[in-house]
Amino acid sequence: MPLALIETCRKRTDDEIEQLLQAVYEAQLNAFNVPASDRQLRYVEHNPKWFFTPPDSSENFILITIQLFSGRTDVAKQMLYQEIIKRLGALGIHEIDIFIGLIESPRENWCIRNGRPAP
Numbered sequence: 001m002p003l004a005l006i007e008t009c010r011k012r013t014d015d016e017i018e019q020l021l022q023a024v025y026e027a028q029l030n031a032f033n034v035p036a037s038d039r040q041l042r043y044v045e046h047n048p049k050w051f052f053t054p055p056d057s058s059e060n061f062i063l064i065t066i067q068l069f070s071g072r073t074d075v076a077k078q079m080l081y082q083e084i085i086k087r088l089g090a091l092g093i094h095e096i097d098i099f100i101g102l103i104e105s106p107r108e109n110w111c112i113r114n115g116r117p118a119p
Helices: 014-032 074-089
Strands: 003-008 040-045 062-069 098-105 111-113
Touching (some): 014 040, 014 062, 062 074
Parallel strands (some): 003 040, 062 098
Antiparallel strands (some): 003 062
């Protein structure tokens, strides 16, 4: 049950936002084999004055942070990175403008719903 957050500093249309969310969602499905019902993604647009980006990036810079249970293999993580880069590339976002950070934590640190810990 990954929780993905996509952050940008450029205004996008509703259609562009949906395509970004779908691209990251599909990358998670392919790389991590999560259930299709695990669609926990958020999109946030920041004011460019308050969102510093690397000096060699463009206005298309995207920061993707994904929280997930510990235990995914390095191979699965690399596959996720490549899937995201490929899918965002198809949307016209260059790999130099994509930063992905994974935050892993053990299952006992997750309360999924109704006050119950993750299985």
